Amino acid sequence: MCGIAGLILKQGATPDSTPDPLTLQRLTAALAHRGPDGAGHHVAGSVALAHTRLAIIDLATGDQPLFAGSAALVGNGEVYNYRELRQDNQLACATGSDCEPPLHLFRRDGIGFAEQLRGMYALAIHDRAARQLVLARDPFGIKPLYIAELRQGIAFASEPQALIAAGLVRPQVRAESRSELLQMQFTTGAETIFEGIRRVLPGETIAIADGRVLERRRRHALPEGAPRPATEAEALAAFDAALQGSVDLHQRSDVPYGMFLSGGTDSAAVLAMMRRLNEAPVRAYTAGFDVPGAADERDRAAALAKAAGARHETITVTEAEVWKNLPDIVAGMDDPAADYAIIPTWFLARRARAEVKVVLSGEGGDEILGGYGRYRAAMRPWWLGGKAPRTRGAFDRLEDVLRQPPTGWRDGIAAAEAAVALPGRTRLMAAQALDVADWLPNDLLLKLDRCLMAHGVEGRTPFLDTAIAEAAFRLPDGLKVRNRAGKWLLREWLSRHFPAAEPHRPKQGFTVPVGAWIGAQGERLGALVAAQPGVMEVARPEKVVALFKAAAGKREGFAAWHLLFYALWHRRHIEGVLPGGADTFSYLAAR
Secondary structure (H helix, E strand, O other), rough: OOOOEEEOOOOOOOOOOOHHHHHHHHHHHHOOHHHOEEEEEEOOOEEEEEEEEEEOOOOOOOOOOOOOEEEEEEEEEOOHHHHHHHHHHHOOOOOOOOOHHHHHHHHHHHHHHHHHHOOOEEEEEEOOOOOOOEEEEEOOOOOOOEEEEEEEEEEEEEHHHEEEEOOOOOEOHHHHHHHHHHHHHOOOOOOOOOOOOOOOOOOOOEEEHHHHEEEEEOOOOOOOOOOOOOOOOHHHHHHHHHHHHHHHHHHHOOEEEEEEOOOOHHHHHHHHHHHHOOOOOOEEEEEOOOOOOOOHHHHHHHHHHHOOOOEEEEEOOOOOHHHHHHHHHEEEEOOOOOOOOOHHHHHHHHHHOOOOEEEEEEOOHHHHHHOOOHHHHHHHHHHHHOOOOOOOOOOOOOOEEEEOOOOOOHHHHHHHHHHHHHOOOOOHHHHHHHHHHHHHHHHHHHHHHHHHHHHEEEEEEEOOHHHHHHHOOOOOOOHHOOOOOHHHHHHHHHHHHHHHHHOOOOOOOOHHHHHHHHHHOOHHHHHHHHHHHHHHHEHHHHHHHHHHHOOHHHHHHHHHHHHHHHHHHHHHEEEEEEEOOOHHHHHOOOO
């Protein structure tokens, strides 16, 4: 996992048609946290590539850019099947890097080179002979990639803040995305919250020449088609083989690795498979909270770790530590996702970095295997209480807090709903595909990427693998949801292979006690948030203060958290004020 950035200029965009070296330096500096182990550049004609390296595979010869013939590559992430690609395609590679096989495949196959890749990646390839730049992102969108179409050409980077720090884009809020963020906690589609910065979509490959996009292709993460008939025995055998293969690939590393362990079924399955594949004890890390009555998974995770013989570490996330570090946590979320799980994820990454550089986690299990309660609601017809996902926003019952009721905030979700409703898909499959399209890449995976990269840790997600999707997504609904419970197949697999997980226990949702923390500081914090320029633009100050005073309530606490997140985010990424080690109160109060 690394940072990449670059430019491709139009002819005549600069006096000598070459990128400005200072701009390249600024891009590299802005991505240094993603790659603390080294940096490299490639400049040829109107194209410049930059790379900051977090060394995971091929520590000795894997520095980038990589070169083959007239092509140069920089990449972020991991291509897990790099050994198979070398062998099956008889590639003569000069290094042991996992990113070199894609470079050779590009020279052979052109823009279709990514079809064979299995992993998480954002790649940039400059072909000097064809005078093209090609950008590619993995099908699930695990690794981020952003582009900005400028007057002088096109710029790209692993993070929007790098494009802003380099002076290529001014930080201006896109109102439509702000409404999405406040209502849903994440934003959808290709547009980001920054005017002029767009996402390369998951699975998209883009060819660029002379500073213009020439061609786009899309590789989708989920298979098309109706449910495939399968017996329980067949489904379990196929899933076992796919999970073992995926976890085995996700453990490929030349540095120590571990995992994030909750008390749920997804991480329990990852733990069980890592135990099967490793002789040494698995390193596992769990977070809990200091609020009485908060959902705390440490005891449950400890029991799972003991049953698996894992080496288990726990941390306690305290209110004091949250207020001390929250400005830095939110500062890392330049593409904003107001998911309160950023808090424990950031602290877990900080703890894990003392021992490992790679962690596996259970993200994607609910989406691929049908775990969320909203899926069961989506399966029912409306006259039996069924409803589409995300029809209610955080401020829908608190409309007087905002100056104007949010409008159009669900347009992106509605467009995605239409796009994923392919022939033959059931209501359940369509709801799963909807989450894979936006919720995963623009919330859960974005959270994992930014919180871990802030500490130089690589996050890996074995459930988000094309082989897992092939084995599980097109199963009949009854093998995913049964007896009012989701992830039936995974639960049955755990019953056979890791019964200590007690997989048929009722699902316990993961919550972070942000409402309790905000409520304890409600009057002080509400006044500070209400006075922030970004918040004053969209909300009534007196109503914000009242909302924070009532933050102990579930609905009020959720909305207050969104406003607190947005206040901190706006201060850093729009106003440009660095946290500088300040705590939440000092950071918001400083003028």
